[in-house]
Amino acid sequence: MKKIKWGILGTAKIACEKVIPAMQKSNYSEVYAIASRMADKAENAQKRLEIPFAYTSYEALLKNKDIQAVYIPLPNHMHVEWTIKALKAGKHVLCEKPMALSLTDVKQIMEISREKGLKVSEAFMVKTHPQWIMAKKIIQEGKIGRLRSIHGFFSYYHDDLENIRYKYKLGGGGMWDIGVYPVFTAHFIFDEEPEKVLALMKYEPKTRVDILASAILDFPSGQATFTVGTQLVPYQRMQFFGTEKMLEMQIPFNAPPDKAVELKLTAGDLFDKDHEIIEIPAINQYTLQADEFSKAILNNTEVAVSLENSLKNTAVLEALFKSAVSGSWEKPEY
Numbered sequence: 001m002k003k004i005k006w007g008i009l010g011t012a013k014i015a016c017e018k019v020i021p022a023m024q025k026s027n028y029s030e031v032y033a034i035a036s037r038m039a040d041k042a043e044n045a046q047k048r049l050e051i052p053f054a055y056t057s058y059e060a061l062l063k064n065k066d067i068q069a070v071y072i073p074l075p076n077h078m079h080v081e082w083t084i085k086a087l088k089a090g091k092h093v094l095c096e097k098p099m100a101l102s103l104t105d106v107k108q109i110m111e112i113s114r115e116k117g118l119k120v121s122e123a124f125m126v127k128t129h130p131q132w133i134m135a136k137k138i139i140q141e142g143k144i145g146r147l148r149s150i151h152g153f154f155s156y157y158h159d160d161l162e163n164i165r166y167k168y169k170l171g172g173g174g175m176w177d178i179g180v181y182p183v184f185t186a187h188f189i190f191d192e193e194p195e196k197v198l199a200l201m202k203y204e205p206k207t208r209v210d211i212l213a214s215a216i217l218d219f220p221s222g223q224a225t226f227t228v229g230t231q232l233v234p235y236q237r238m239q240f241f242g243t244e245k246m247l248e249m250q251i252p253f254n255a256p257p258d259k260a261v262e263l264k265l266t267a268g269d270l271f272d273k274d275h276e277i278i279e280i281p282a283i284n285q286y287t288l289q290a291d292e293f294s295k296a297i298l299n300n301t302e303v304a305v306s307l308e309n310s311l312k313n314t315a316v317l318e319a320l321f322k323s324a325v326s327g328s329w330e331k332p333e334y
């Protein structure tokens with residue numbers, strides 16, 4: 001089977017612990033090279049993960065002509081710069097979320113990817129996970145009646161102020177780290193764009209990054225509300241309320257690779273009547289993500305998460321940050 005040769009920029013935790021081992025199980029992807037700013041880190045990762053090539057700079061990796069695609073798990077503020085450098089070096093790019101911290105930057109990436117005829121996708125692995133595909137199907141088939149309200153929660157506890165998530169200039173904060181998921185999935189499920197949004201945020205006093213944020217997104221057919229927090233009990237849930245039933249996703253964002261996940265369809269918890277559990281077999285969402293991106297390159301088809309999706313997402317995030325400061329509703333500028 002033909003496989004795409006991938007290069008990885010940096011030895012990020014998410015890459016070394018989750019994404020690379022998952023990509024190595026993919027049918028269409030080969031992890032061919034890794035680069036680090038530090039020689040010992042590059043060498044250690046290469047040995048530990050059994051990767052054929054290691055480079056001591058990101059630029060050097062991009063010069064390898066055999067590499068067709070690059071995965072970018074760098075700190076958020078570096079995503080745009082390295083996506084553009086990789087495109088200019090002739091590589092397709094799978095970039096970690098958030099792809100960019102501004103709408104202008106997404107537009108620039110769009111222009112360059114079009115010019116170069118190369119694929120770029122934001123690594124929202126949830127989009128290809130069967131539980132999200134099933135949830136969308138159930139809702140589209142009208143099994144909850146008319147969808148009117150989406151409610152989401154995503155939190156974890158992390159107070160190491162040295163972590164990139166606490167560096168304001170690096171694109172830190174809970175909204176950029178995990179708030180992007182309920183925004184992305186609300187778009188995906190409603191299949192519409194919110195007309196206006198409102199956000200409320202609390203900030204870590206020393207670093208000024210948001211540690212607690214709540215938002216309302218006003219869509220033409222309903223509303224999405226969510227809370228994200230980075231100094232809270234670890235928890236995640238997405239609930240989709242229709243005129244007849246409610247669908248609940250119990251592990252919406254970090255579905256384990258080795259355990260089945262469940263969707264619960266209920267006519268109302270109060271009486272617990274007519275309650276159905278839909279089991280989704282275990283699958284590694286990072287393997288699927290790599291397979292889907294590699295297949296899009298091999299077959300020259302659409303990527304799962306398009307740059308248009310990223311554009312809409314980023315517009316909403318920009319408006320949410322604006323609203324947290326203005327205290328008013330803000331309109332995303334698509």
Ligand SMILES: NC(=O)c1ccc[n+]([C@@H]2O[C@H](COP(=O)([O-])OP(=O)(O)OC[C@H]3O[C@@H](n4cnc5c(N)ncnc54)[C@H](OP(=O)(O)O)[C@@H]3O)[C@@H](O)[C@H]2O)c1
Pocket residue numbers: 009010011012013014015035036037038041042073074075076096097098123125164177
């Ligand atoms: N999809 C998901 O499930 C998921 C989960 C977690 C994180 N993420 C995303 O993945 C990205 C990385 O997150 P992470 O927590 O894995 O990061 P991390 O462990 O802190 O790694 C970031 C890497 O970037 C490189 N780097 C370059 N300049 C840096 C700088 N100034 N400061 C720190 N590191 C720098 C480093 O690699 P070298 O030193 O080797 O060059 C470092 O290992 C973020 O964009 C995050 O949003 C996604």
